[in-house]
Amino acid sequence: MLHEVKAKSVIRKIIRKAKQDWTVLIKVHDPFDGDSILDYNRKEKDLIDAVFSVDISELVFLDMTTGKQKGAIQIVLEYDRPADEIISDHSSNSFINYLVNK
Numbered sequence: 474m475l476h477e478v479k480a481k482s483v484i485r486k487i488i489r490k491a492k493q494d495w496t497v498l499i500k501v502h503d504p505f506d507g508d509s510i511l512d513y514n515r516k517e518k519d520l521i522d523a524v525f526s527v528d529i530s531e532l533v534f535l536d537m538t539t540g541k542q543k544g545a546i547q548i549v550l551e552y553d554r555p556a557d558e559i560i561s562d563h564s565s566n567s568f569i570n571y572l573v574n575k
Contacts, residue, residue, distance in 0.1 A: 474525075474550060474551075474552055474554075475552060475553050476553075476554070476555055476556045477525075479555075479556035480550065480554075480556040480559050481521055481525070482556065483556050483557070483559060483560075484520075484521050484524055484532075484548065484559075485517060485521060487532065487546065487572045487573065488517050488520055488521070488532075489517070490571065490572050491534055491572055492512075492517075496536055496537050496538050497534050497535070497536065497537070497543065498511060498512060498534070498535040498536075498537050499511070499512040499520060499532060499533070499534055499535075500512070500532070500533040500534075500535060501520055501523040501524055501530055501531070501532060501533075502530065502531040502532075502533050502545075503527045503529075503530055504529060504530070504531060505527075505529070506527075509533075510523045520532075524548055524550075525550065527550075528549065528550050528551070529547070529548070529549050529550075529561075530547075530548050531545050531546065531547050531548070532545065532546045532548065533545045534568065534569070534572075543566075543568045543569070544563065544564030544566050544568055544569035544572075545563065545564050545569075546560055546562075546563040546564070546569060546572070546573065547560070547561045547562040547563065548560060548561065549561040560573055
């Protein structure tokens with residue numbers, strides 16, 4: 474991927490913002506395989522590596538206190554896609570808007 478370093482930076486910033494709220498659990502989901510990785514005691518690098526292990530993935534944010542989903546972000550990685558365009562789609566709510574806005 475041409476812009477891999479910048480793309481990883483975008484994802485890292487999203488993960489760090491989400492982890493500022495201790496009640497948020499992050500899940501990296503592969504929509505085609507159905508495989509998921511949860512961030513229970515996982516390092517930030519593990520989550521980023523999971524996103525980069527597939528071409529299309531979803532970052533799903535769960536509220537640990539209620540078990541409900543706070544929102545999701547779809548990440549599409551292509552060889553020459555600029556880092557600021559890897560977010561293909563996302564939930565439209567205040568929490569997700571906070572995560573994706575610079």
